[in-house]
Amino acid sequence: MPKATPGVLVQCDPSIKAIINKIDAERNDYIIEDIDDETCVVKESKYKELQERLKEELKDTVKEAEESGSD
Amino acid sequence: VVDQIRLWQIEGDRMRATPGFLFKEFAGEEEYRGAVEYADTLGVLVWRNDGKRLFFVTRYEQLMGYFRNKPKKGAGAAG
Secondary structure: OOEEEEEEEEEEOHHHHHHHHHHHHHHOOOEEEEEEOOEEEEOHHHHHHHHHHHHHHHHHHHHHHHHHOOO | OHHHHHHHHHHHHHEEEEEEEEEEOOOOHHHHHHHHHHHHHHOOEEEEEOOOOEEEEOOOHHHHHHHHHOOOOOOOOOO
16 A cells, blocks of 8 residues: 655745755755655645745845845 | 745745645556546646656545555455
8 A cells, every 4th residue: 555645745946946955955854755856745844944944045045146136 | 025025926936835645655557547547536636746656635535545445456465
């Protein structure tokens, strides 16, 4: 019989996925199944936390882009 | 405010998150096909990867019933 694992399916850009992988690599605490560069399944209990960390990372990325780029 | 809008855009357009259940470790192609097609019929199938024999569903109760009721082939073990 196959296994059924509860989790959150995340489908995203490869650039976003790379950030998720980076966050997960610190403690291997979020990803249950790393499927490909656009897809993974994360722990349901940790999803909110991952989302927050992703927002932080993206904020930094946007800032860096603005500082080095526009105006 | 602009930053916030951008973040929402990133989440909305570039990332999709669906809570549910990942099915994996199928005995073979036949078992996988049967299950993924049944999930599709039930309307609970969100995503599938035939190459890796993985699929994701929003609900699993009916699928578990499907595995329990399915007569076992080959293996020889009854039960």
